[in-house]
Amino acid sequence: METTNIIQQINLSDIQTSNFINHRKRFSENELMELADSIKRNGVLQAILLRPSADSGYEIIFGERRYKAAFLAGLNAIPAVVREISDEEAMEIAWVENVKRQDITPLEEADFYQKLLATGRYDIASLCTQLGKNEAYIRIRLKLNSLIIEFKELLENEVLNIGTAFELAKYTEVQQENTYNDHYKEENSMQSWRGFPTKEIITRLKNVLTCKLDSYNFDKTDCYRCSSNTNNQSLFPIEGECGSCSNLACLKIKNTRFLVDRAKAITGSNPHLQICRQHYQFNEEAVNQLETEGYTVTPTDYLPQYPIAPVQPLPEDYENTDDYNADLNEYNTEYDEYKGSIDRDGNTHIVEYDEVFSLILHEGEELQEVLVAHIWRTFDGFIWKSKELYEQNYPHHVFIDMINAIMAKKSKGKAKKNISKSAGIKCAHFNYLGMFNMIAGAHVLPLIFNNTCWSWQYISESFLAAGIRGYVGTIWAVNNEVAKNVAETFYDNLFQTTVLDALQKSLSHTKGQKDENIYMYWGVHFTKLNKGVSIDNTRQTIAGLLMKSYSSWTHNFNKTNNKDIKENIRRIMNFISNLLFKDFRKE
Structure with missing residues (x-):
């Protein structure tokens, strides 16, 4: 390899970018324009690195951002160092240059790591040594290559954080596509998971995509002998477990049918009860089917669990008397709580x-x-003293029984x-x-x-x-x-x-x-x-907070390239600006 450091003026028309060497895919338009303005005033202060290409021109090893900005600034040539460098050596040099930058994206890193491993000259351990990164950092970036294109775009646009993207990348392409269509495609959908913390996403992914049959309450008699049951696909099934279902379509149909039938059965025997669903996490197919059949399904923020009678421990089930007595005391406490929720007619209430x-x-x-x-908030899910509760026509003694039960406890x-x-x-x-x-x-x-x-x-x-x-x-x-x-x-x-x-x-x-x-x-x-503050001080505080908010939104506006987000931010900035000039001009 020739290692000359002589700086030459190379015509921009003789230079081409390299998709193989330079792993950076995106450049901020605003930052490029700022750099172009700086080059117009001061010129290119640092030479870029090139190597001869097969078609007698030059290929960029690093400095693509300076090259693009020089073109925007109207220059004909750019200072450069030309070296004879192999692909592997060029990639390493490009990384050393680009890793110093703060604006490199996780997907650009992921793509670069993958290319280095593909050369056969590196493994994970040698990458850690060469690049000064720990193993977990590199493995997380590499896993991002498994994301479907839609999730990659959300990560690039900062809709997803790296932690959430990494968790999504653990699942198959089909599972990711289903998750995207159900929970990420529509930003304002009731089922949207956008903005949820990573810990919450992990839990939801497991609930939705982990198909352990033990997690479902429908009749699983047919599932025990089904070929889609993982227990029937292994020579050594786990004893005592139902296995997992690999036929998601069938699983979804059975679960929806069970939920619909169960809801209809419960309301049929208890007409005063209402069918509720949570705002964001519910079986949409089951709700649609119930509403099509004329049932009302009410969204609610909080779904309390009805009391279930505790199971009394039996002495013959225990080898140790102390363990039995401890569980018996716990049972008696739980039973007192349960009994306190039953009225004189034998009906259970919350x-x-x-x-x-x-x-x-x-x-x-x-x-x-x-x-x-005691300040009552709800009774059987209905807001206390609300019209909906009145319409249930509970006998007066039901409320008396519940008051006495609470006071007794x-x-x-x-x-x-x-x-x-x-x-x-x-x-x-x-x-x-x-x-x-x-x-x-x-x-x-x-x-x-x-x-x-x-x-x-x-x-x-x-x-x-x-x-x-x-x-x-x-x-x-x-x-x-x-x-x-x-x-x-x-x-x-x-x-x-x-x-x-x-x-x-x-x-x-x-x-x-x-x-x-x-x-x-x-x-x-x-x-x-x-102590309170004066009206003038309060106005000054509000004006200061509005100005701080305007500055923050300006930063977000310049940071994003998404047109829809820019338009929404522009509306917010206009609102704050109008408010400042209209009501806080003196401040």
Whole structure:
């Protein structure tokens, strides 16, 4: 190999790109134009590397981006070094140059690694040594070559991240095509998986594409002797397992038929029940078939599971008495929970409710008196007090039975508990849990201090159900002077400590009087409030956030080459710009 480093001016018309050597497929149009403008002003500052080609011209080893920008800048020639270099050596040199760049795409890397392995001069270990990468990094990039073209385009356009693309590449071409058509083809489809975190995608892929028959509830009698069952395709099937189905079309039909028949049977014997589906993860064929037959299928954010009677352990099934007693105690607890969901007619119901604790503060005592209130959210899946629930025509005694069941399992009246373990909110399910976590730290949700007479119970439940942070009220009629002094001390301390601590300090005015235990607090005891800011400061803050958002969208606009995305970003930028000039010109 001739290794001369003499820089020559080579005519652009004599130079050609090389699909074999240069693994880069895409160049940012904006970046090329910026480089072309720089070349017009300053010229090409670094020579490109060429080798003689078979047709008497030159082939680019590295510097294709500078070559394209020079052409856009209107140059006739470009500084270059010409060497006699073999294909293998050229690829290595090109990598050393291009690996320094930050904008190389994962698919460009994948293609380059594959070409290096195809030369026969490298294996994974030698690539790691030569290129300074670890084995996992290179194997992940290589696996991206298994993606179908549609997923490659989504990865190039940053709709997919590398982690998700790697997981998709593990599946066959047919499985990828089905996944793309069902969950990625339509951006705004109800079934779309776009934007989901990789961990969620892994779970969904396993649920959709892993066809273990044990995961399905339809009658599998025919499956046991079917040739598509993997247990019948192996000399050594796994004992105790049903196997997996390799006939996805048949599996889908059987599962859809089972879901439709099951839904019709359940609603036939329980007319008050409604058929529901989740918003994003459901069997579309089953839903369409049910709706075609006249059934109503209601989308819902949360699908609770109906209680199932626990199975009582039997002594003869245990060798160890301690194990049996432990399982029996667990069974008794579960059975009490299950029995509490049955009304006097023997029907099972689900009640979702939030449990809110209230404190009656006594200074100097570690244990404080606690009251419990239950805010009902749903009954058998229907929103509490909604028109849909009313239309079910439940007998009144059903609700009485459920109230009694809940109260039998929870604290009755006053109980003494440690403040740190009891004061707070237990939520019906995760959505409300997230809401109350936000309430504890938010500065926009109100704290209610109702310093009027008899304000502690019914109105407080309405405020709490609406999503406030906390509520201070009185148990009976409060003396005007006491109310004034308590309020002044409470607000003097409110912004220096927690709400509960501020209230406790203010109750020094009630000590030794008939109003000593009049105030109660419902809600999140550890929440704190910040002092408000002026209107001018608030406007400046909003204007600053809008300008920061505009800058961020500008960066995203310049980064993407997708026309549809650019158009959507342009609309957002126009909206922010109009808002700034219309309402925040002074700021």
